[in-house]
Amino acid sequence: MxxxxxYDKKQVLQALRYHFLSRKEIRLMIILVNVFALGSAFLFYFKKILPLAFLVGSFLWFILMLSFWFFLPGMVYRRATTFKxxxxxxxxxxxxxxxxxxxxxxxxxxxxxxxxxxxxxxxxxxxxxxxxxxxxxxxxxxxxxxxxxxxxxxxxxx
The missing domain is CATH 2.30.29.30 (Pleckstrin-homology domain (PH domain)/Phosphotyrosine-binding domain (PTB))
Structure with missing residues (x-):
């Protein structure tokens, strides 16, 4: 055969997202950050922690998602001449x-x-x-x- x-850029970026999210260490880190963010939201709701802890947890989650969804695939695509x-x-x-x-x-x-x-x-x-x-x-x-x-x-x- x-x-x-x-390569189509949009399809390659999506494939790179699949690659990053299929890695065990990245999935574990995403799970831990999600648990931390949910825990801080829960504790903030019951007034056990200050709003700063909740904001830090939310900010970490947001940065992590942006990194694996946009920044890393974009960097790999720009650096690799293979895709052109x-x-x-x-x-x-x-x-x-x-x-x-x-x-x-x-x-x-x-x-x-x-x-x-x-x-x-x-x-x-x-x-x-x-x-x-x-x-x-x-x-x-x-x-x-x-x-x-x-x-x-x-x-x-x-």
Whole structure:
């Protein structure tokens, strides 16, 4: 199977949000900040703490959500030249290759440690921090997306 694609900025930003929010340490931090914010709201309502503690909790929650929803995906998108290239990917039974105007590289399927499917992309993870996005709209029809999903499940053991 062979696909050719360029990245759409809005879809990439959404995919980066999925990436950040799928990380265990980030989810744990969001949960802790939410518990802290709810606890401070509860204590403020019953007049056990000063309004400053409630405001600090609310401010931390607001900054955290802005960071993971806007700032981090935007920074990654601006710094990575990958999202501005045109790619051609070929998927074979033993490997897959990624190529652009500057060259290409082939990877065995065992180089991919994990994959994640989101509404617009297949995320192919090489390790916990490096991954490659394959846009679903680069496939010609839903049958090819189904074949890709089946191939990923077969070749990559999560």
């Amino acid at each position: 062979k696909v050719s694609f360029t 290239d045109h790619f051609i990917m070929t998927f074979d039974p033993d490997s897959f290759s990624v190529g652009n105007e500057r060259g290409s590289r082939s990877y065995p399927w065992k180089a991919v440690s994990n994959f994640l499917e989101t509404p617009h992309f297949f995320h192919l993870y090489f390790d916990s921090r490096s991954f490659f996005l394959v846009p679903k709209d680069s496939f010609s029809n839903s049958d090819e997306i189904y074949q890709m999903r089946h191939m990923l499940k077969e070749k990559i053991k999560n």
